[in-house]
Amino acid sequence: MTTFELKLPEELRLSIFRRVSTQDALKLAIVCRTFRTSAEQVLYETISNVQYMNRLYRTLVVRPDLASLVKSIDLCPLMLESPVPAVVDHGCSVGMTDNDYRFDLPITENRIAGLILRALPALESLKISILYLEDRRLYTEEGYDDLAWQSAHPIIAVLGPAYHPSNGNHTTLLSQIPGLKNLKDLTYCGARFPSSLGSLPNLENVHLSRDCFFMDDPKQDASVLDPDLTRSKYRYLESCLKQYICLKTLTIDILEQERVTRHGDVSTLLDRLRDVQGHIEMMNLIVVQPHEGLHYLNLVLPVPSMTAFSGLKKLSMPYEWIEKVDNETIVMTVFSKVFPQTLEVLELQIPQEHTCAWLLEFANQRSKSNFIHLREFRLYCSEMRGVGYEKFRYDSRYATQVKDIGKTGIHVEVSYHPDEYKPEWDNEDYDPISKSVVDELRSLSVSYQAG
Known part of the structure; x- marks a missing residue:
C-alpha cells in the first residue's frame, strides 16, 4: 500500500x-x-479496556516515546489470579527484578500492570477497577477469611509485597514510581480504598466509585442496624483521607443496596471528613440508581449543615439530603447555616416539585450580599423519583420559576439521566403538553365515532 x-x-x-x-x-x-x-x-x-497487558507493556518498553504520551489509563487488577506466561515469552526482554520477585519467571498480569505504571512518566489520571475471580480461599465455613483478603490487597497485587502499608518505607517507594509521581486524578472501585496512595505529592482528585469499601470492615452486613456500628462507621475513611494532603475534589458514588442507607448515615459520612473539610473544593455525592427505585431516600436524614467545608465551590447531592427551609418563614441565618458562602455551583439530583421555589428564594439572598459567588444551579432529573425533565423544561409552572431564577443572574441547567433520554427532546417544536391534549381529543373523537 x-x-x-x-x-x-x-x-x-x-x-x-x-x-x-x-x-x-x-x-x-x-x-x-x-x-x-x-x-x-x-x-x-488515554488507554482503557486493556485486554492484553503484556502486549501493551512490550510496546511501551520498545517505544518510550509512546509511553511519554500516556496521560490516563484504566487498570483492572484481578484478585487472587493465577500466574500467566512471563512478558519475556512475548518478545520483550525484562532484565530487572522487583524487590523479591524475578520477572524472568511466570508472573501475573497484575504485576505486568505494575510494570506499566513504572513505564508512564507523564501519567496524570489513573482508574483502578478491581475484578474478582471465584476463589474459595476468600471464604471459610466461619465466613470471611481475613488473611486471604489481605493477600488480595490491590496495591500489593499490582506493585508487589514491598508496597504493603505495613512496610514503613512504602510511601517512599510509591513516590519513586514514574507513573505515580505526577498523578492528579484517582478513581478507585471494587475494593478497600488504600490510604497508602495519599502520600502522592500531586494527587488532588479522588473518586470512590462503585463497590469501594470505605467502612471499617468490608464484611460488615449493611442490613444489620447496630448503634455501636453506626457510631464507628467510616472511621477507616476518616483515617485514610488524612493521608491525602493535597485533596481538593472528592466524589463518592452511593448505591442503595450498599452502606450509606441508614438514618443519619450521610451526616455521619460527612462528619468523618472533618480533617479534609477545609480544603475540599468540590464534593459530589452521587446516587447510582438501582433498578427497584430510590425508596431508601425516605430513610436518610437530611444533612443539617455543609458550612464546615469552608473552601467548597461545587456541591452535588440529592435534594432530599439537604436540610430544607420553610419558604414562608425563611430567614438568611437558616440558609447560611446550610451552605458555605464560597459556593459557586449547586447541583441537586432528583429534584422535587417545590425545588424551584426553594432555589428562587435561595437565589434572592444575593440581594443581601450573601452567596455572591453563586453562579449556577443544576437540576439532575430522574423519572424513577422526583420531577421529570419534561416538567422543568415544558411545564409552564416550573419553566417560569426556572426563568425567574435566571433573572437573579444565576444560570440554571436542567439535565437528565441518560436512560431517560427521548429523541423528541432534540426537536425544538416538541411540546408534550399540547401533544397530550391532542392525543386526548383524538381518543375522545374515536370513542364518539365508535358510539
Whole structure:
C-alpha cells in the first residue's frame, strides 16, 4: 500500500482523530504518514479496556516515546489470579527484578500492570477497577477469611509485597514510581480504598466509585442496624483521607443496596471528613440508581449543615439530603447555616416539585450580599423519583420559576439521566403538553365515532 502526505495544522489533525473510531484512526495512520504521529498521540494519551497487558507493556518498553504520551489509563487488577506466561515469552526482554520477585519467571498480569505504571512518566489520571475471580480461599465455613483478603490487597497485587502499608518505607517507594509521581486524578472501585496512595505529592482528585469499601470492615452486613456500628462507621475513611494532603475534589458514588442507607448515615459520612473539610473544593455525592427505585431516600436524614467545608465551590447531592427551609418563614441565618458562602455551583439530583421555589428564594439572598459567588444551579432529573425533565423544561409552572431564577443572574441547567433520554427532546417544536391534549381529543373523537 502506498502512503501519502497531507499537510494540515496539528490542532486540526488531533481534532479529526478524536472524532473517529480507533479502527478508523489506525487505518488513516497506515495510509498517511502525516497522520501517524497524530494517531499515536490520540490513541495513547488515554488507554482503557486493556485486554492484553503484556502486549501493551512490550510496546511501551520498545517505544518510550509512546509511553511519554500516556496521560490516563484504566487498570483492572484481578484478585487472587493465577500466574500467566512471563512478558519475556512475548518478545520483550525484562532484565530487572522487583524487590523479591524475578520477572524472568511466570508472573501475573497484575504485576505486568505494575510494570506499566513504572513505564508512564507523564501519567496524570489513573482508574483502578478491581475484578474478582471465584476463589474459595476468600471464604471459610466461619465466613470471611481475613488473611486471604489481605493477600488480595490491590496495591500489593499490582506493585508487589514491598508496597504493603505495613512496610514503613512504602510511601517512599510509591513516590519513586514514574507513573505515580505526577498523578492528579484517582478513581478507585471494587475494593478497600488504600490510604497508602495519599502520600502522592500531586494527587488532588479522588473518586470512590462503585463497590469501594470505605467502612471499617468490608464484611460488615449493611442490613444489620447496630448503634455501636453506626457510631464507628467510616472511621477507616476518616483515617485514610488524612493521608491525602493535597485533596481538593472528592466524589463518592452511593448505591442503595450498599452502606450509606441508614438514618443519619450521610451526616455521619460527612462528619468523618472533618480533617479534609477545609480544603475540599468540590464534593459530589452521587446516587447510582438501582433498578427497584430510590425508596431508601425516605430513610436518610437530611444533612443539617455543609458550612464546615469552608473552601467548597461545587456541591452535588440529592435534594432530599439537604436540610430544607420553610419558604414562608425563611430567614438568611437558616440558609447560611446550610451552605458555605464560597459556593459557586449547586447541583441537586432528583429534584422535587417545590425545588424551584426553594432555589428562587435561595437565589434572592444575593440581594443581601450573601452567596455572591453563586453562579449556577443544576437540576439532575430522574423519572424513577422526583420531577421529570419534561416538567422543568415544558411545564409552564416550573419553566417560569426556572426563568425567574435566571433573572437573579444565576444560570440554571436542567439535565437528565441518560436512560431517560427521548429523541423528541432534540426537536425544538416538541411540546408534550399540547401533544397530550391532542392525543386526548383524538381518543375522545374515536370513542364518539365508535358510539
